Amino acid sequence: MSLNYKADIVFRNVSFIHSGRANSIAVKDSKIYLVGTDAQTRDVTGSDTKTVDCQDMVMIPGFHDAHLHILRLSANLTKLYCGPERACTITRIKELLELEARKIPQGGWVKAWGYDHELLLEKRHPNRGDLDRAVPNHPVRLDHVSGHATVMNTMAMRKLGFSEYSVDPPKGVIDREEESGFPSGLFLDMGEYIGKSMIPYRDQSELQEGIILANQLLISRGITAVQDAGIGNDLERWNLFKRLKTLGLLDPQVTMMVGYDYCEEFRHTPIATNPLRTGLYVGPAKIMLSLTTGSLVPGQKSLTDAIVSLQSNGWQVAIHAVEQEAIECAAKAICSASKIKSGARHRIEHCSEGDPTVISLVDKSGAIVVTNPGFVWHFGDKYRKTLGSNIVSNIYPTGSLENRGIPWAIGSDSPMIMPDPILDIYTCVTRFSKSGNPVGKEQTISGSQGLKAYTYGAAYSCFQERELGSLERGKFADLVLLSRDPTGLGYYLPADINVKMTVIRGKVVYEN
Numbered sequence: 001m002s003l004n005y006k007a008d009i010v011f012r013n014v015s016f017i018h019s020g021r022a023n024s025i026a027v028k029d030s031k032i033y034l035v036g037t038d039a040q041t042r043d044v045t046g047s048d049t050k051t052v053d054c055q056d057m058v059m060i061p062g063f064h065d066a067h068l069h070i071l072r073l074s075a076n077l078t079k080l081y082c083g084p085e086r087a088c089t090i091t092r093i094k095e096l097l098e099l100e101a102r103k104i105p106q107g108g109w110v111k112a113w114g115y116d117h118e119l120l121l122e123k124r125h126p127n128r129g130d131l132d133r134a135v136p137n138h139p140v141r142l143d144h145v146s147g148h149a150t151v152m153n154t155m156a157m158r159k160l161g162f163s164e165y166s167v168d169p170p171k172g173v174i175d176r177e178e179e180s181g182f183p184s185g186l187f188l189d190m191g192e193y194i195g196k197s198m199i200p201y202r203d204q205s206e207l208q209e210g211i212i213l214a215n216q217l218l219i220s221r222g223i224t225a226v227q228d229a230g231i232g233n234d235l236e237r238w239n240l241f242k243r244l245k246t247l248g249l250l251d252p253q254v255t256m257m258v259g260y261d262y263c264e265e266f267r268h269t270p271i272a273t274n275p276l277r278t279g280l281y282v283g284p285a286k287i288m289l290s291l292t293t294g295s296l297v298p299g300q301k302s303l304t305d306a307i308v309s310l311q312s313n314g315w316q317v318a319i320h321a322v323e324q325e326a327i328e329c330a331a332k333a334i335c336s337a338s339k340i341k342s343g344a345r346h347r348i349e350h351c352s353e354g355d356p357t358v359i360s361l362v363d364k365s366g367a368i369v370v371t372n373p374g375f376v377w378h379f380g381d382k383y384r385k386t387l388g389s390n391i392v393s394n395i396y397p398t399g400s401l402e403n404r405g406i407p408w409a410i411g412s413d414s415p416m417i418m419p420d421p422i423l424d425i426y427t428c429v430t431r432f433s434k435s436g437n438p439v440g441k442e443q444t445i446s447g448s449q450g451l452k453a454y455t456y457g458a459a460y461s462c463f464q465e466r467e468l469g470s471l472e473r474g475k476f477a478d479l480v481l482l483s484r485d486p487t488g489l490g491y492y493l494p495a496d497i498n499v500k501m502t503v504i505r506g507k508v509v510y511e512n
Contacts, residue, residue, distance in 0.1 A: 006046030007033050008506060011479070014054045016471065017448075017487060025059065027477040030505035035471055052508075057500055058485045060451065061470055062224025062252075062478035063421040064458035066370045067349055067411025070228050070254070071237075072147060072191075074210030076113045076415045077217070083114035083145060089121040093142070094134035101135045109156070109201055110135055113143040113415070118382060125175075126151050128185025141198070143191065146416055148292070150187045150194055157183060160197045169193060171290050171297050189292040192232030192259075211249045218252050219510040221419055222480035222499040225253040225458070225468055227411070229318065229349065231288050234262035235269060238282075242273060245280050251509045253478070255283040255462050257318055260306065267313055276467075279505070283462050284318040284347060285310050289326045300329050307337040311344050316463070318347040318370070324358055327351055331361040338366050347461060350413070354397030355390060359404055368461050369408040371396050373450075374424040376440065378417045380433025392440055398428050398450070399443035409457035410450070422486060422494045425450035429490035447487035479503040 007026035014023050016035075024041040026034040034041055045051065080100045087093045093115060101110050117125045131140045131153035139156035143149070152160070164182045168174050172193065175186035187194060218226065230237065233256050244250045258266055263285050275281040287306060290297050298306065307317050317337075321330040327348060334346045347368045352375075354362070362369060373396045376383075383392050394400065401408040410428075412419040428450035431441050459469030467476050481501035484492065502510035 005044075007041070007044045007049050009050040009052065009508075010041045010045050011052045011054050011059060011481075012038050012041065013056050014059045014481075015056050015485070016059060017451075017485060025471065025477075025479070027503075027506040030477060030507075032471060032473050032475050032477050034473060052501075054481055054501075058482045059471070060480050060482065060486065061455040061468065062480050062502070062504065063222045063454050064225040064227075064409075064468060065218075065223050065412050065414070065419050065421070065454075066227050066409040066458035066461050067229045067372070068226055068414040068419060069147065069230055070211075070214060070226060070250075071230065071240075073217075073415040073419075074207070074214040075111070076143075076210075077213040078111075078206050078210045079143075080110070080112035081114045082112045082142065084116060084119045087115065088119065090124075090126050090130055093120075093126060094130060097131065097134045097140060097142070101138045101140075104138060106137050108138060109198075110138045110140045112141070114145050115142060116145045116382075117149075118386065125149060125186045128153050128157065128183070131185060141194070147191055148189050150191055151185050152187070152194075153185060157185065159201075160194065168293075171288055171292065173292055189288075189290055192230065196232060208249065211244055215250050215252075216510075218419060219502045219504070220499060220512070221421060222482070222502050223252055223419055223421065224478035224480070224502060224504045225255070225464075227255040227257065227283055227458070227462060229257050229286055229320075229411070229413075231259045231286050231320070233257055233259045233286065235265055238266075238271070241280055242278070245278055251504050253279040253281070253468070253476075253504070255281040255464070257283040257286040260285055260287045260310075263310060263313075263315060281462070281464070284316040286318050286320070286349075288320045289330055290320070291323055291326060296326060296329055300332065303329060304333040304336045307333050307346065308340060311337055311341050311346075316345055316347070318349050320349045322350045322352045324353040324355065327353065327358050328361055331358070331365040331367060334367045335361070335365040342366070345461070345463065349411070351401075352396060353391055353394065354400055355394045356400065359394075359397060359400045359406070363404045363406050367406075369401055369406055370411050370458075370461055371398065371401070371408060372411055372413045372416075373398050373428045374410075374412055374417050374420065376431055377423060377427040377434050380431075380439035381435050381437060383439055384433070384437060393442050395440050395443070397440075397443050398445050398453075402445050402449055407457065407460060408453055409461040410453045411458075420494075421454050422482075422489070422497050422499075425454060425486055426489040426494045428453075447489045450489075451486055477503060477506040
């Protein structure tokens with residue numbers, strides 16, 4: 001790239017991490033044009049060049065959330081929140097639902113989320129009877145904080161066609177009342193199925209409102225790229241993302257994983273979009289490896305066969321694997337598939353229970369791990385109470401991944417938790433829960449390692465390291481200006497660092 005024309009925007013008086021003398025960055029045509037000294041960038045500064053004085057604050061590559069659920073996040077931002085901060089009993093949840101129903105015309109949907117049955121006084125999920133008594137004249141949908149459980153009242157179930165004759169799907173469970181056999185209102189791992197059934201009731205203005213809120217949240221946290229991990233991502237979802245990008249409602253680059261059941265339709269349908277121009281990419285094929293039914297679905301052979309088939313058609317594969325048994329199964333399947341084709345960069349998503357034996361298998365497989373250390377902060381106290389000490393020592397095993405040299409990245413899994421890279425990196429460094437208790441101190445890493453996982457590591461996880469993840473000439477100008485150096489987290493608190501500016505492809509999309 002010849003430096004024979006002028007930059008669109010120049011950021012001066014910048015503090016870079018480990019940058020030597022460089023203190024300025026120039027951007028041209030959405031990409032980084034020059035990283036150098038103020039004197040060097042003056043040579044590419046013209047009369048039309050915008051200049052920004054960064055006042056010696058720290059500039060880093062944009063944060064890249066490698067695993068979240070944008071549409072669920074956007075939906076939840078418009079729903080009633082029933083998390084433990086607001087409701088620690090089913091009685092209180094019912095009160096909140098009743099109050100919410102008063103604002104909605106009779107027959108309209110009451111939508112809520114965020115409850116955690118393990119943190120409720122009753123130590124159980126609500127059921128349709130609870131919801132019927134609170135809200136008899138509206139359909140009610142209440143989602144668990146994890147996204148893996150949904151509770152509905154009788155009216156909602158009838159609207160969506162659930163009855164005593166409904167059959168459990170292969171990877172989900174319809175909980176049933178013991179005497180009648182009628183659905184109790186609790187549905188496990190059926191969120192995508194229920195969401196698609198609710199499409200006729202989807203309010204487009206509500207969807208757009210939620211996307212605007214989600215977009216603002218992401219860019220205010222310095223997130224410039226995301227990977228959507230919805231197992232229900234199909235061509236319809238792809239077209240929705242394309243429309244949202246075209247309308248300018250989603251600033252961050254979006255890489256959409258494709259649900260395993262929909263890979264064939266993508267293979268046979270031309271995708272008319274230029275990702276380098278639109279910022280919308282097709283990502284890995286997503287497979288759910290679940291223990292919800294009591295046994296692994298799919299089984300070992302079926303999973304291996306699926307990966308081999310997908311990779312023969314050019315797919316990278318991302319496998320949802322939380323428990324130790326699931327991670328072992330995923331690692332063995334990837335290992336077998338990798339003997340046929342190397343360099344596919346297949347992924348294990350979450351890898352929550354990573355004891356040394358499991359991590360050794362993951363290392364042997366050559367898989368990339370996308371894990372969620374932010375859960376340690378949010379749910380660490382629950383882990384300490386409910387899980388064995390060996391599991392807690394190896395929960396979200398960032399230290400083990402680093403020590404083994406396994407490529408890895410960080411995802412928030414939002415809306416399980418809200419996306420917050422600075423808090424996540426702090427948790428990697430300290431391994432503190434939000435009450436200050438240590439959770440798996442053996443897994444601590446440095447702030448530099450956490451930052452790399454949230455930038456370059458995430459880009460590498462989806463073959464985008466040539467375009468994103470570091471401040472290098474020719475890469476997209478996805479930048480974040482911070483009030484302090486994030487690699488010092490642990491010496492100071494997340495609240496001590498502010499996102500001052502977010503830049504996506506050379507455009508300032510957020511300023512504080």
